[in-house]
Amino acid sequence: MSLLKRIFFLILVQQVALMYCDIKAQTKRKEIAYLQTDRIAYVAGESIFYKLYVLDEVTQKRSELSKVGYIVLRSANSDPSLKIRVKIDAGTGNGSFVLPDTLMSGAYEIVAFTSTMKNCGEECFFHKQITIANRFDNALDFKLVESVPKDSDLLYHLQPNLDFKIKTDKAVYGIREKVDVNLGTFNSKANVSVSVFEESKIPSTDKSIVETLKNGVDAKNIQRKLIYHSPETKGKILRAYVIDAKTQKTIKDVIVLLSCIDTIPNLQYAVTNSNGLFQMLLSDYYDGKELFLTIKDAPEDQNWQIRLEDEFAQSEKWHPKLISNNGNYKEFIVKSQNIVYINKSYQLNKSANEKSITDNTSICPQFYHCKTATILPSDFVPLNDFSEIAVELLPQVKIFKEKGKYDVQIYNPLMKRFSAITPAVFLDGVYVDDIDKIIGLGSDQIKKIDIIDNERAFGDLIFSGVISIISKSNEIASTKPASCSFRLKNDSINVGSGVVTIDSEYIQNKNIPVFKQLLYWNANLELNATDETHFEFYTSDNAANFTIRVEGVSENGTAISASSNFQVNNSINVIGK
Amino acid sequence: MKHYIYISLLFICISINAQVNVRTKIKDVDSTFLPKLTGDFFYEGKMYIGEQYYNKDWMTGDILLSTGAMVYDKSLKYNGLFDELIWLNGTNFTKIKIDKPIVSEFWLKNDPYSIIHFKQINLSEPGNVKQKDVFAELRVEGSFSLFVQRKISIIGTQLDYINNVVCQYDVITATPIYYIKLPSNQYLKLNKLRRRSFLKFFPDKKKNITKIIRTNNLDVSEESDFVRLIELMNNDKTL
Numbered sequence: 001m002s003l004l005k006r007i008f009f010l011i012l013v014q015q016v017a018l019m020y021c022d023i024k025a026q027t028k029r030k031e032i033a034y035l036q037t038d039r040i041a042y043v044a045g046e047s048i049f050y051k052l053y054v055l056d057e058v059t060q061k062r063s064e065l066s067k068v069g070y071i072v073l074r075s076a077n078s079d080p081s082l083k084i085r086v087k088i089d090a091g092t093g094n095g096s097f098v099l100p101d102t103l104m105s106g107a108y109e110i111v112a113f114t115s116t117m118k119n120c121g122e123e124c125f126f127h128k129q130i131t132i133a134n135r136f137d138n139a140l141d142f143k144l145v146e147s148v149p150k151d152s153d154l155l156y157h158l159q160p161n162l163d164f165k166i167k168t169d170k171a172v173y174g175i176r177e178k179v180d181v182n183l184g185t186f187n188s189k190a191n192v193s194v195s196v197f198e199e200s201k202i203p204s205t206d207k208s209i210v211e212t213l214k215n216g217v218d219a220k221n222i223q224r225k226l227i228y229h230s231p232e233t234k235g236k237i238l239r240a241y242v243i244d245a246k247t248q249k250t251i252k253d254v255i256v257l258l259s260c261i262d263t264i265p266n267l268q269y270a271v272t273n274s275n276g277l278f279q280m281l282l283s284d285y286y287d288g289k290e291l292f293l294t295i296k297d298a299p300e301d302q303n304w305q306i307r308l309e310d311e312f313a314q315s316e317k318w319h320p321k322l323i324s325n326n327g328n329y330k331e332f333i334v335k336s337q338n339i340v341y342i343n344k345s346y347q348l349n350k351s352a353n354e355k356s357i358t359d360n361t362s363i364c365p366q367f368y369h370c371k372t373a374t375i376l377p378s379d380f381v382p383l384n385d386f387s388e389i390a391v392e393l394l395p396q397v398k399i400f401k402e403k404g405k406y407d408v409q410i411y412n413p414l415m416k417r418f419s420a421i422t423p424a425v426f427l428d429g430v431y432v433d434d435i436d437k438i439i440g441l442g443s444d445q446i447k448k449i450d451i452i453d454n455e456r457a458f459g460d461l462i463f464s465g466v467i468s469i470i471s472k473s474n475e476i477a478s479t480k481p482a483s484c485s486f487r488l489k490n491d492s493i494n495v496g497s498g499v500v501t502i503d504s505e506y507i508q509n510k511n512i513p514v515f516k517q518l519l520y521w522n523a524n525l526e527l528n529a530t531d532e533t534h535f536e537f538y539t540s541d542n543a544a545n546f547t548i549r550v551e552g553v554s555e556n557g558t559a560i561s562a563s564s565n566f567q568v569n570n571s572i573n574v575i576g577k
Numbered sequence: 578m579k580h581y582i583y584i585s586l587l588f589i590c591i592s593i594n595a596q597v598n599v600r601t602k603i604k605d606v607d608s609t610f611l612p613k614l615t616g617d618f619f620y621e622g623k624m625y626i627g628e629q630y631y632n633k634d635w636m637t638g639d640i641l642l643s644t645g646a647m648v649y650d651k652s653l654k655y656n657g658l659f660d661e662l663i664w665l666n667g668t669n670f671t672k673i674k675i676d677k678p679i680v681s682e683f684w685l686k687n688d689p690y691s692i693i694h695f696k697q698i699n700l701s702e703p704g705n706v707k708q709k710d711v712f713a714e715l716r717v718e719g720s721f722s723l724f725v726q727r728k729i730s731i732i733g734t735q736l737d738y739i740n741n742v743v744c745q746y747d748v749i750t751a752t753p754i755y756y757i758k759l760p761s762n763q764y765l766k767l768n769k770l771r772r773r774s775f776l777k778f779f780p781d782k783k784k785n786i787t788k789i790i791r792t793n794n795l796d797v798s799e800e801s802d803f804v805r806l807i808e809l810m811n812n813d814k815t816l
Contacts, residue, residue: 012587234610268613281610363644368615369676414620452617457673459613460666 030057031066033126034209035112036551038195038500038521041131041202041332043340044103048130049500051094051193051523052086052112053209053553060213060557062091062191066114068232069093071494072312076107076143076320083312084494085236088114091553092191094523096496105137107145109318115237115311118229122316126212129205129320133333135340140330143322144203166548166564173539173568176507176514180536181548186527192552192560196520196537199545199565200332203323208561209551227275236282239311240486242272242295245303250276255296255461256306260289260490261476262429265367265450265468267458269296284362288492292476294433296461298484306486339515339542346512367424367458368466372450377443384442386469389449396453397467399439406435410453410465419455419464426468428476437479438469447472498523502538516540527552527560539568612646619656619663619674626735627749629658631727632685632693635665640675641682653685655695657729658749660711662695677710698724698756700764713756716804719811722758723804727751753800757807772797782816789813 031054038049052071056063069086081103086093113125129145169180183192207215230237238258242251256278258268270278282291298304375393383389387399387406396411398418408425409418425432432438452466481487500521506514520537527533539546545567552560631654638653640662652665662680664673677697685693693714700709713724730752737744755767757778765778772790775797776783789795789809795802810816 008583008587012583015587015591365612366615366679369679370615370617414622455618456615457618457666457671458615460668462669462671 030120030124031055031063031114031116032057032060032124032213033069033112033114033117034212034551035071035110035126035128036193036195036209036549037110037128037130038518039197039200040129040204040206041200041336042099042133043333043336044099044105044132044134045101045340045344047096047098047496049094049096049195049496049518049521049523051092051551052088053551054088054091054093054114055213055553055557056091060553060559061555062553064090065231065233066116067234068236069112069114070312072111072314073099074109074111074314074318075104076109076318076322078314078317080312080314081108083491085491087493087495092524094193094496094498095494097494099132101135103132103134105133105140105142106131107143107320107322108132109320111314114232115229116231122314127318128207131202131204131333133337135337137337140333144329145205146203146321146323164560164562166550166562168548168564168566171566173566175539175541175543175568177539177568178536179519179539179566180534183525183527183533183535183550185529185532186554186560187529188554188556188558189529190527190552190554190558190560192525192527192550194520194522194525194535195549196518196546197549198517198542199547200329202329202332208559209553210559210561213559227277230279234281235284236286236311238280238282238291239309240278240293241276241307241309242278243276243305243307245305251304252276254278254298254304256280257294257296257431257433259292259426259429259431260286261292261474262364263470264364265424265426265429265431265466266365267367267424267431268365269459269461282490283365284493285364286490287362289490290477291488291490292430292481293486293488294431294482295484296433298433298482304484306484308486308488336517339517342513342515367426367468368452368456370452372452372466372468375449375451377446377449380443382443386439386441386446389443389446394449394451396451396465399435406439408435408467410451410467412455412464413453414455421455421462421464423465423467424456424458424463426466427479428469428471428474430476432476433482433485441469441471441475445471445473445475497521502540504538507538514540515542517542517544519546525550525552527554543568612642612644612648614640614648614651614664614673614675615679616664616673616675619661619672621672624744624746625658625731625749626737626746627729629656629729629749630663631655631657631729631751636685636687636693638683638685640680640684642679643681644679653683655685655712655727657727657751658731660726660728662712680712683712696724698758698764700756700766717807717811719808720760721807721810721816723807724756724758724764725800726754726756728754755803770798770800770803775803785813785815786810 034053036051042048052069054063054066054069055061067088069088071084071086072080073082074080082097084097086095108130110128110130111125117124131144133140164186165184167182173179242254242256243249244251252272252274254272256270258280259266268280270280272278293306295304377383377389380393383392390397390399398409400407408423410423412419425435425438427438446469448470450468454465456463456466500518502514502516502519506512519539522535525533525535545565548564550560550562554560635652635654637650640648640651642648652667654663656663661677662675662683664675666673680697682696695712696715697710698713700711711726713726716725717723729749731747732750733748735746735748737746755770757765759765767775776786779786790797790806793809795806797803797806
């Protein structure tokens with residue numbers, strides 16, 4: 001009896017422990033984002049180079065969970081100025097984006113987050129303040145963000161690795177001189193980002209990665225969201241609701257289809273849950289493409305609509321503490337404007353976005369992978385519309401009109417009759433919800449027709465066959481979407497140069513003025529325990545004090561933040577232009 | 578009374594735990610992340626005498642698609658007569674002949690310890706325009722790989738009376754074909770397991786292979802012994 005009691009007690013303890021571990025794991029599974037930018041002050045028209053770190057809150061190692069990061073640039077009145085999607089690979093992602101010339105001068109906030117972080121509320125997002133001046137703003141009477149007393153030594157006092165130091169071969173350099181920087185060795189492998197930029201006295205609340213991780217997020221303030229956001233472990237997840245436009249109620253168990261313009265019919269579908277929400281995984285294939293969403297078999301007497309959830313949306317307003325007197329910083333801003341003016345005039349900013357082309361080797365979610373019967377209307381006598389084409393060229397297709405609307409049926413050779421189930425009709429790769437959209441297309445518009453007359457399955461969906469029409473000039477783009485359909489342009493993954501440095505070609509050409517406030521940017525520099533890490537760059541004609549700033553995380557989760565200064569002497573004075 | 582409290586506490590813990598696990602599982606297999614299988618409806622209109630499937634009952638299986646994505650836990654049957662993979666869609670109980678080009682490999686799971694692994698192999702000869710892709714069971718993987726195409730062939734016809742009506746049925750039977758994949762990626766075909774015809778493929782290594790057969794007392798005409806022979810050939814460094 002006593003043995004039984006003991007076993008019973010052990011089972012009880014085990015169950016309680018299991019429950020505790022699971023709850024603990026769920027509450028602790030959080031990510032922290034940190035974004036390093038090349039500088040903290042910009043002129044509209046310049047590029048911002050960034051590196052986004054996504055770390056596991058517990059281990060502080062680079063997170064393997066999220067594969068998509070979001071960056072929002074918003075102005076002091078909380079209006080988003082730029083929205084950027086970043087590809088995260090092994091906890092880091094980098095790129096660059098150009099600040100629109102139309103941005104007003106003032107303080108801006110960069111917000112960085114992942115989908116998982118939305119579950120903890122916006123308090124968990126990474127926030128960083130930067131200053132942007134418009135290139136043509138001569139008055140410069142904008143307000144700046146109030147900062148803690150900025151001292152470069154104070155900013156980086158929290159160095160976890162005191163042995164990690166940045167060493168330059170000299171303390172003072174001339175113009176157009178090579179600078180050799182030695183980062184030494186580190187006790188474990190680490191991936192860091194390095195920025196060499198001109199020091200400014202512009203106020204900032206910029207934090208190092210060490211400070212960000214040390215402060216973390218106050219767990220007490222976190223308000224868990226009722227709507228769960230799945231981690232984007234494979235790519236962007238499109239989230240949208242199906243609602244009744246009249247009653248504003250969400251509709252459950254509705255099939256929503258997604259396709260985009262392509263030479264191959266493609267499809268993806270999702271079913272709305274009890275909250276009317278549906279989610280779709282958007283692979284790289286959908287990057288930059290126009291997405292066509294439609295509700296399958298939407299009742300004609302109902303006004304169902306697809307309402308998209310903005311993945312960049314920020315519900316909380318930004319209330320920066322602004323200081324009105326920016327007189328002390330005007331000199332630096334004017335200098336920055338002049339440098340941008342010179343660089344634009346001599347077109348010296350080529351390096352900023354030259355690597356913005358990505359290899360899109362993603363796979364199309366094809367609707368079928370089998371042989372089709374192909375008809376090329378150009379091989380036959382010209383026919384006026386699709387119903388004529390069906391009669392003359394497509395014996396397996398029957399088009400008929402019922403209650404003023406066209407309908408289509410496909411002859412099933414196995415059943416030896418026209419199938420009552422509707423076939424899947426595609427125009428330029430896009431699923432067409434209404435046959436009336438293709439009925440007007442004649443031989444002049446149609447390039448190719450592919451037919452499958454077997455009953456087809458696509459996941460759980462059943463179609464009596466497939467009619468795929470490829471038009472000569474993307475007719476789908478000009479068709480009017482039905483009320484239950486939704487079109488949107490999917491954003492592209494932001495990419496950009498991981499390394500920025502002054503080209504030696506410019507350095508050697510004395511006839512070109514080379515003025516740079518960013519001398520070097522490397523988003524991915526590897527440190528290791530055996531070999532010293534060196535990097536080199538050239539100084540420009542800009543005489544100023546420069547800061548070398550290193551931020552990163554080692555393999556074992558140790559945060560690395562360090563900075564060092566050097567000076568560049570020059571005889572040319574830009575301010576006197 | 579104390580015992581009752583303990584027992585109720587235990588049941589509460591078990592039920593909460595079970596719910597937590599189910600919830601986590603649902604998240605993992607969220608349909609958002611699963612690729613969709615495509616194919617034609619499969620109608621078994623014609624009757625045969627014999628079994629057209631390699632596995633008579635539906636087996637749970639996983640499929641590796643040519644896109645690199647995996648599809649898990651589908652009810653599958655391999656049809657040896659048509660060399661097609663048939664999927665029973667549990668949602669609408671339809672039988673689907675999965676589009677062959679999209680299937681790269683599949684695993685039929687009898688139980689966790691007995692998994693049948695099929696791969697789609699390309700047997701097109703160089704210069705031959707017509708593609709010949711077949712599903713074949715992977716029995717041995719190594720320098721020498723052994724694939725078995727679980728082919729079902731029509732071997733004759735038989736007349737039968739049903740309701741006093743004469744019906745002609747095709748008689749079908751298993752006629753496996755063995756393919757040995759050489760390190761040079763070339764396939765050697767064996768319609769029947771015979772020691773002599775097998776040794777003909779390896780004139781230079783005939784002695785060594787014969788030695789392996791004799792030492793291990795293998796009967797090459799038996800599939801299990803033939804599998805063992807290929808495994809031993811892979812372990813033999815002289816081959």
